[in-house]
Amino acid sequence: MTATDVSEAAASAAIPASTNVFCNxxxxxxGIQAVGFDMDYTLAEYVPETFDLLAYDGAIEKLVNTMGYPAAVLDLVYDPHAYMRGLVIDKKRGNLLKLDRHKYVKVAYHGLKRMTPEERKAIYATSFETAPAFxxxxFSTIDTAFLLVDACLFCQLVSYKDDHPDEVTKSYEQIYRDVRRAVDLCHCDGVIKDAVAVNPAKYIRSDPALATMLTALKQGGKQVFIVTNSLYDYTDVVLRHLLGASWLDYFDLVVCxxxxxxxxxxxxxxxxxxRQDGSLENAEIISPQDGARLLQRSRVFQGGNWQHLHALLQLASGSGLLYVGDHMYSDILRSKRTLGWRTLLIVPELRxxxxxxxxxxxxxxxxxxxxxxxxxxxxxxQHLEIRRSQLEIDSEVEALLEGDGGAAKAEALSEEERAELLERLGPPHALAELDERIAEARDQQRVLSSALNEALCRQHEAYHPAWGRLFKTGAQNSRWAQQVQEYACLYTSHVTNLVQFAPDTSFRALSDLMPHDRAPPA
Structure with a gap:
């Protein structure tokens, strides 16, 4: 399928929201010269029920056998759907938090136990001056799906420590460090990568549209490259599974x-x-000419930095590069804020x-x-309370007129002013009647607030029983959503959604609206 065919297909039928590309x-x-991709959770979509379990089981084994945790920890069970990206770990207190865009904590758990509003506010909403920066x-943010295992294991160990303080004497902060180290070791020592190499289909979802999408970009005149933290041996395993033995033909450059x-x-x-045998050779890249010479020998590199990448691509400016990744910090925020790259965030949860x-x-x-x-x-x-305040003022004025010297003051009022005052005062029992109406309205307000909270809870739990919507925290955008808006030029649920758009497509953002822009016309 050519890029033109892709464009016509997209134009001939409405694109479902679940596979659309959204523009901030x-x-x-x-105007994009080069399109780059992260590999893990971007080109390669892992199956959480199997892939995450490798890290979880491997980390538990390390925690018990080498880090001194009790054998009972081996009985813990992983729940791949218990947590979501965008949550924040409070390492010192053993809490997991969901923040809105104002950094107000709306949902909080201590270990596996949900904190009450009173408990949550006592820690995180005491005063502006003492509020944490998170x-x-x-604090640590769950910026990538890789860290969902950390969140699950950390919360389980926090609750285990609370229930068995004599068995786990380490601080919550030390527990977090141990969990992070144990999971990280699983990514380094072969616990995960060896299992994937034996049976990649068990852990990686195949997508036949991936080759089509990459081919369309190259046919559209784009340089296509990978920048991944994974080493070449593992990159080769994953991309052979996804694209076949000739996977390198889809890319102009690969940085592992x-x-x-x-x-x-x-x-x-x-x-x-x-090198072709997998060994490494030091590369000197001082000028674009050096990059062109090296690319004739091999398109695969390891390490380096953004300056090397720009030289290899002969890229004059970061704005000519679109980078596609899933990690909010390492792929999106840093590349946008530091280098001015254009960014596309992959959000599998969006679908x-x-x-x-x-x-x-x-x-x-x-x-x-x-x-x-x-x-x-x-x-x-509000109308009744304003009316009551006015009635109190008028009553005070009447009392002044009836007091010493009041006759002279009353004579200073015109007949029209005197009539207006009496009309506002109403009958003698008007204030008492107004108080009854205010009390009734306040009762209605309480009942309706309770009904609203119940409606919000039903909506919240429909998305996730504990954390609700990824992009919302109550009625506000979540902190995660705020970061998506600020740093992701585009976002979509899956990398191959790009196949629906021609390589010269112009994405346009919706108009920004302030609250007064949404107000109905007078």
Whole structure:
């Protein structure tokens, strides 16, 4: 299929929301010289029920056998759907948090136990001056699906420590460090990669559209490359499974062992060329001519930094490069903020989120209706309270007129002013009647607030029983959604969704709206 065919196919039929590409910042693919991809969780979509279990089981074995945790930890069970990206780990307190875009903690768990609103606010909402920044070293964000295993194991061990304080005497912070080290070792010592190499189909989802998408980009005049933290031996295993033995033909350049985010930050990291036998050779890239000469020998490199990449691609500016990845920090935030690369974030959760939104329209309508009903009561309550305040002022004025010297003051009022005052005062029992109406409105407000909370809970649990929607925290965008808006020029549920768009497509963002822009016309 040519790029033109892809464009015509996309134009001839509406693209389903679950496979669409969404735009935060206008981007013209026609002006993009090179399109790069991360590999893990971007080109390669792993099966969490099997792939994550390799890291989880391997980490538990290391925690018990080499780090001194009790044997009972071996009985813990992994739940691949218990957590989501965008959550924040409070290492010192043993908590897991979901924040809104204002960094207000709306959902919090201590280990496996949900914290009450009072417990949560006592720690994270005491005052602006003492509010945490939710940044390292005390906090860690789940920026990638790789870290979901960390979150699950950390929360389980926190609860185990609380239930068995004599068996686990380490601090929550030390538990986090142990979990991080154990999981990381599984990625380095072969526990994960050896199993994938034996049976990649068990751990990686195949996608026949991947080859079509990469071919369309190359036919559209794009340089296509990979920058991955995985080493070449594992990269070869994964891409042979996805694209066949000739997978290198789909790419102009492959950089393995990139050590992102260091690749994007440190201009002094050395680069090596990978020979056909897998051995490494030091590579000197000072000019674009050096890059062209090296590429004639091999398209595969290890390590290096962004300057090497730009020289190899003969790229004049970072704005001519579109990088596609899943890691919010290492792939998207750092490349956009530091180098000005254009970015496309892969959000596999988006597909289910959009499908759930479609299936639960009635719940969203119930929430909107509850908000509207409460707003109407609150508007009436506000009107009644303003009326009562005015009535109190008028009563004080009347008392002054009836007191010493009041006759003279009353004579200063015109007949019209005197009549207006008496009309506002109403009958003697008006204030008492107003108090009754205010009390009734406040009761209605409480009832409707309770109904609204119930409607929000039903909607929240329809997406995830503990954490709700990925992109929302209550009525606000989540902190994760805020980062997507700020740093991802484009985002989509799967990398091959790009196949629906021609290589010269112009993506346009929706108009930004302030609250007053949404207000109905007067």
């Amino acid at each position: 910042r206008a981007l013209n693919l026609g 940044t390292p070293p005390d 062992g990139a050590r992102k985010p260091g690749f994007l930050l440190d201009p002094y990291l050395p680069i090596f060329q990978v 289910d989120e959009l499908l759930t939104a479609e299936e639960t329209r009635h719940l969203a309508a119930a929430v909107d209706e509850a908000y509207a009903e409460r707003a109407a009561v609150e508007a009436r309550l």
